[in-house]
Amino acid sequence: xxxxxxxxxxxxxGDIEEDILRISGxxxxxxxxxxxxxxVKDSEQMLLSLIGCPNGRVIPYTxxxxxxxxxxxxxxxxxxxxxxxxAGGSFGMRWKNLCDYYQCPADVFHVDFAKDIxxxxxxxxxxxxxxxxxxxxxxxxxxxxxxxxxxxxxxxxKYEVFLIVDVISSFLTDPLNMDELGIDVCITSSQKGxxxxxxxxxxxxxxxxxxxxxxxxxxxxxxxxxxxxxxRGQTPYSPATSLFMQLHARLNMYVQIGxxxxxxxxxxxxxxxxxxxxxxxxEMPVEVPSNCITGFFVHHNGDHLFEELLKQDIYIMxxxxxxxxxxxxxxxxxxxxxxxxxxxxxxxxxxxF
Numbered sequence: 001x002x003x004x005x006x007x008x009x010x011x012x013x014g015d016i017e018e019d020i021l022r023i024s025g026x027x028x029x030x031x032x033x034x035x036x037x038x039x040v041k042d043s044e045q046m047l048l049s050l051i052g053c054p055n056g057r058v059i060p061y062t063x064x065x066x067x068x069x070x071x072x073x074x075x076x077x078x079x080x081x082x083x084x085x086x087a088g089g090s091f092g093m094r095w096k097n098l099c100d101y102y103q104c105p106a107d108v109f110h111v112d113f114a115k116d117i118x119x120x121x122x123x124x125x126x127x128x129x130x131x132x133x134x135x136x137x138x139x140x141x142x143x144x145x146x147x148x149x150x151x152x153x154x155x156x157x158k159y160e161v162f163l164i165v166d167v168i169s170s171f172l173t174d175p176l177n178m179d180e181l182g183i184d185v186c187i188t189s190s191q192k193g194x195x196x197x198x199x200x201x202x203x204x205x206x207x208x209x210x211x212x213x214x215x216x217x218x219x220x221x222x223x224x225x226x227x228x229x230x231x232r233g234q235t236p237y238s239p240a241t242s243l244f245m246q247l248h249a250r251l252n253m254y255v256q257i258g259x260x261x262x263x264x265x266x267x268x269x270x271x272x273x274x275x276x277x278x279x280x281x282x283e284m285p286v287e288v289p290s291n292c293i294t295g296f297f298v299h300h301n302g303d304h305l306f307e308e309l310l311k312q313d314i315y316i317m318x319x320x321x322x323x324x325x326x327x328x329x330x331x332x333x334x335x336x337x338x339x340x341x342x343x344x345x346x347x348x349x350x351x352x353f
Contacts, residue, residue, distance in 0.1 A: 010341065011315045012169070013191045013198070014331015020196060020249055024242045031241055037233025039248050044230070046251035047202065050259055051167075051186060052177030055207040059226045060200060062240040065168045065189035066094065068201035071221035072164055072185055073098040075214040077133055080104060084131035084161070086111060086122070086152075089142035090320065091166060095135040102217065107131065113321065114143045114285040114295065119151045126159055133162040139170035141192075142319065144286040144295035144326060146174055153181045168192050168201075172254065173266050173292040173330060184209050192292070194254075195330045196246045267291040269329040269338065276342040293326045295319065300349050308348045314341065 009015050029035045044058045061067050073095075077083050083104055085095045088111030099106035107129040111117050126134070134156055139146050149165065156163040164185040167176055171186070172193035178186055184206050191198035203223075214223040220237060229236045254262055270291045277284055282296040289295070298305060302323030309316055317326040327341070 007313045007315060008337065008341075009315045009331055010327045010333070011317050012328055012330070013195045014328050014333065016195060016197075016331065020246055020253075023246045023249055024197065026242075026245075028241045028245055031239055032234070036241065036244070039233075039244060040230070040235070040239075041233040043244065043248050043251055046248075046255050047204065050251070050254060051171060051188075051204055052179050053186075053204055053206055054179075056178065057205045057210060057227060057230065059203040059205070059223065059230065060235065060239070060244075061202070061221065061226075062199060062235070062238070062243070063201050063220075064198065065166070065187060065192075065201045067221065068187045068189065068203050069094060069166060070098055070101075071203055071218065071223065072187060073102050073104065073135075074217040074221055075223040076185070076209075076212065077135065077164070078102040078104050078217055079213070079215055080132040080162075082107065082129065082131045084109065084126060084129050084134045086117065086134070086136035086147070088115070088117070088137070088145055088147070089113070089140040091137050091140055091142055091168075095166075099135075106135075111140075111145075114145055114287065116145065116287045117147055117151075119148065119155070122152070123155045123158075126155055126161065130159075131161055133164060135164050135166075137166045138176065139167070139174065139290040139292055141169040141293065141326075144289050144293050146170065146286075146288045146290040148288070149176070149181050149183070153183065157182055169292045170290055172259065172262055174290050175263060178204065178206060190243065190247060193330060194247065194250055196250050197243055199240050199243050200247060263291060266329050269333055270294055272335060273327060273329065273338045273342070276338060280342060280346055282345075292330060293317070293328050295324060295326045297323050298325065298345065298349050299323075301351060301353065304351070304353055305345065305348050308351075309344065312344060314344065316341075 083106040162184045167186045169192040171188040186204040190200035277296045306318045
């Protein structure tokens with residue numbers, strides 16, 4: 001499939017450095033060795049450092065981000081009398097679906113498409129609901145909306161509510177520090193902020209969470225089994241070893257770059273592409289956009305844009321709303337490439353079909 005190498009990706013993951021990609025084709029250590037254990041332990045410490053939770057623990061799964069979300073609901077949220085879900089898009093509703101699956105009562109606070117939360121209304125709803133745990137996204141990737149975790153955290157502290165946050169697309173794209181924000185659990189995965197191949201997800205437990213009781217409602221995803229094995233730098237079951245090697249290389253790179261500089265580089269790409277959207281009159285409805293993606297409406301031919309760009313070997317993300325598209329800024333992309341993308345979108349928008 002040599003044609004795949006010519007594709008330009010503005011999705012998840014974005015374009016990845018060749019030296020990172022080559023790792024998957026190199027020999028890798030047997031998983032039950034000291035060498036692999038040290039790689040897992042080192043990766044955990046770098047992840048904890050980058051997310052601002054040095055005394056926490058990281059449970060890695062060879063699975064997508066939804067598996068990490070499920071693990072949190074199965075092992076912890078299901079022990080609660082009631083959960084509270086902020087739902088501003090499809091990923092917010094995924095929390096609700098998981099709560100329903102594990103028969104955990106959950107009230108839902110709906111947020112309109114691309115709109116910020118009314119934080120006063122949120123506090124009032126939590127006061128009435130009296131949940132024990134709140135589940136939300138930092139960045140609702142289906143729309144591009146970035147929520148204010150400082151406000152959410154303050155409400156949770158006031159009403160003594162555990163805070164669990166999906167940061168899959170905001171980690172390393174927007175400012176985030178678990179300890180400073182008082183977040184109990186964060187969830188992330190390999191293909192978004194980390195920008196490596198899909199297939200790994202991570203549950204990051206705060207120091208406080210390490211003193212909580214977890215239940216056994218799953219086999220592969222069981223927290224206690226995974227935490228026990230992680231003491232020796234191992235996963236209970238076969239990991240995606242080559243992806244762990246990519247992860248370790250990526251984390252080393254990002255630690256050297258530094259969180260602030262990494263976020264700033266993604267912010268600059270996002271701001272530049274948004275200037276191109278404004279020049280072309282493409283509406284960007286999100287009230288508080290993440291640096292991760294730019295969401296925008298085209299005027300015409302939205303039903304053709306995705307397929308036409310695919311013919312030109314370019315990936316962008318269609319939204320669940322007609323004529324709405326999202327462009328990721330986490331991968332390798334230059335000003336020239338962003339200019340070229342905007343030009344191609346404009347040409348397709350003006351075509352006759």
